[in-house]
Each structure stands twice: as C-alpha cells, then as structure tokens.
Amino acid sequence: MLPLLHSIETTVISLSxxxxxxxxxxxxxVYEQLKNYFKQVAQGKEAxxxxxxxxxxxxxxxxxxxxxxxRKGIEADTHLINNKDxxxxxxxxxxxxxxYVNAFSILIGxxxxxxxxxxxxYLKFIxxxxx
Numbered sequence: 077m078l079p080l081l082h083s084i085e086t087t088v089i090s091l092s093x094x095x096x097x098x099x100x101x102x103x104x105x106v107y108e109q110l111k112n113y114f115k116q117v118a119q120g121k122e123a124x125x126x127x128x129x130x131x132x133x134x135x136x137x138x139x140x141x142x143x144x145x146x147r148k149g150i151e152a153d154t155h156l157i158n159n160k161d162x163x164x165x166x167x168x169x170x171x172x173x174x175x176y177v178n179a180f181s182i183l184i185g186x187x188x189x190x191x192x193x194x195x196x197x198y199l200k201f202i203x204x205x206x207x
Contacts, residue, residue: 077164080153080179085206087139092199095132100191100198104184106136111180118173148172 092098109126116123125141128134147153156175158168169175190198 077156077162077175077179077182080147080175081182082206083143083147084140084179084183085202087143088136088199089203089206091132091136091139092203095135098132098136098199100187102130102133103136103198104187104191106133106140107180107184107187110137110140111177111184114173114176114180118171118177144176 088103106126106128109128113123113126126137128137153172153175156162156169157171160168162169164178169178186201187198190196190201
C-alpha cells in the first residue's frame with residue numbers, strides 16, 4: 077500500500093509546483109471525490125470520473141487517475157488483491173477499486189490531520205517527507 081500512497085502524494089507534490097494556489101482543502105476535495113468514484117466502481121455501479129470547475133483540481137484529479145492507470149497497467153498493486161496476508165480491514169481487498177477507496181481514506185485522514193497544523197500543512201508535510 078505504501079508505494080501506492082507514495083505515487084499519489086508524489087503526483088500531488090508535482091502538481092502543487094505547477095498550481096501554486098493548490099491548497100490542502102483542494103486536495104482533500106479531490107481525494108474525497110476520487111474515493112466516492114472508486115467506491116461506486118467497487119460496488120459494481122457505473123460511475124463517471126469526477127470533474128471540477130477549478131483547473132487545479134481537475135488537473136490534480138486527472139493526474140492521479142493517470143498514475144493509477146499506469147500502476148494498473150504494470151500490475152503494481154495486484155498482489156494486494158484477494159491476498160489473505162493483507163487484510164487491513166479484517167478481510168481481503170476484493171478489487172483495485174476497493175484498494176483505492178482504502179488508499180484515499182488514509183490520505184483524507186492525513187490531509188485533515190495536517191491541515192489543522194497551520195505551520196506544517198499537508199503539502200509542506202508531504203514535500204518534506206515523501207520525496
């Protein structure tokens with residue numbers, strides 16, 4: 077799971093350098109929308125990818141989806157699916173979409189935690205600790 081989280085947060089850092097006004101709240105909103113999207117997909121429902129009126133949020137969402145597609149293409153996370161040795165919620169993760177729901181839940185908690193710290197912030201934290 078850590079490589080997946082690292083890929084997503086590295087993408088956030090990269091986009092924050094292009095979109096200097098990208099805030100922790102913007103990131104949280106994108107993470108929440110992506111989590112909701114993958115939750116629907118994991119439940120077998122048809123869902124449209126999230127879209128945003130903000131250029132920075134749209135770019136962030138697109139780039140995260142691109143990195144997830146790349147990871148799927150190289151099967152970077154398939155070893156975590158239906159793995160009896162990896163059961164973060166007490167049962168194996170049934171699909172990549174369910175894995176992404178789990179990942180975004182973790183990331184949302186991290187954003188909320190660091191957003192409360194006015195000196196550090198989520199973006200500062202991941203810039204100092206992810207790269």
